[in-house]
Amino acid sequence: MFLEEIRQNSARLGERPALCAGEEQISWGALWPRAESLAARLRAEGEGPVAVLGVREVWVPAAFLACLIAGRPYLPLDPALPAARRRVLLERTGARPLTRADWEAAVPGGRCPAAEAPEGIAYLLFTSGSTGVPKQVAVSRRNLEHFLRWARSLPGVAGTAGRGVLGQAALSFDLSVADVYLSLTMGGVHTTLTAGELGDFRTLFRRLEEAGPALLVGTPSFLRLCLRDAAFAPARLPGLRTVFSCGEALSPRTAGQLLERFPGLTLLNAYGPTEATCAVSAVAITREMCARPLPIGRMGEGAVELSLEDGEIVLRGESVAPAYGGVYPTGDLGHVENGLLYFDGRRDDQIKYRGYRIEPAEIEATLESLPGVERACVLPRRAGGQVRGLTAFVETGQRLRPEALAEALARRLPAYLIPGEWRFSASLPLTPNGKCDRKRLEEQMYGA
């Protein structure tokens, strides 16, 4: 199993860094013995999920490893989330909080043989929920094992074994599963970007250069950001071999620019939902492909069986989280051409904005719970084929201030769910069955 591979890497790689973030590192030699010690404590303590309170720190993947060894599911929980949101997630999962102090107290010496239980849950993640509350996804150890076996067989991945791996996504998003576990199982040097680095362009580039990744895992939004700097080029990143792009549509323009800057790069356009473990299909993009929309997979070569049912992409197989009984209808629309699968948008209102998965219904339900809000509808604001922000339409008989509503939301929701633009009216247009008429609101938004 993948845990055994990680244990062997720890035994053979000694002083080499396994995990890096900011100025901090954990060496390979220290990683397993310390994680095992923490695992011994976690196992002695009982069962049930563990909430790891950190998402961009060096000890966090090490704490994940401790939970896997102990056989307890982990829930990465961002300490920057509003307290009310953290409380809801802790209550729903019944998770025991684990902090940096717990990791620091873990000195090598404790013994805990790694849990086997392939059907056990490896981790819990929450995504935005269409029912108005966050949606919990529980991914099994078997799902994770299956994903890793598939991801390592992708072009350009095995060749990065033992080298630098850089992950852009916070460790509470399923995209990070690719960089963390590919690096750990292939004996790499994993760097997670800190919040400070992401907030400052110059620091970010210095870190990228220092990390010198062979494998970069990120969203197209992040890749676009990197491309804005001319220094994002082979002269400064000579080791970069493979980019694993996932989480939202990769535009031919971004892909074309990347391949032009980095000749010889393997650029994977990977696709998949959290519910089917990070990614289920991928295609290595060539410059010739960049003249038109890019494919997201090859039929018959995915981590799962991909099929189209009434135009919807349906997944069947071992990567699908246990709660779905092996079949997951994604809500994504697609079509197949010459054996390649293409993404054609959503069949529902789900949005991807800067890589974040957003259900307007969750924002609307939270808004409607606030005093003075009779009804709310949240729409993506699009320009040039991209989502540029969220607009909230609020039905109210009062004079509400946008800042006050945004503040009230910020006490309940993560920052990426807070609309940046607000429109108020005494009544919102409705469809014949009494729901907000999103089409009419969209027309209003674009002044049609």
Ligand code: AMP
């Ligand atoms: P998440 O669960 O956050 O990974 O979001 C999954 C959703 O992101 C999918 O259902 C798609 O709608 C979208 N998505 C993921 N990868 C891609 C891709 N390569 N191209 C287009 N959409 C994608």
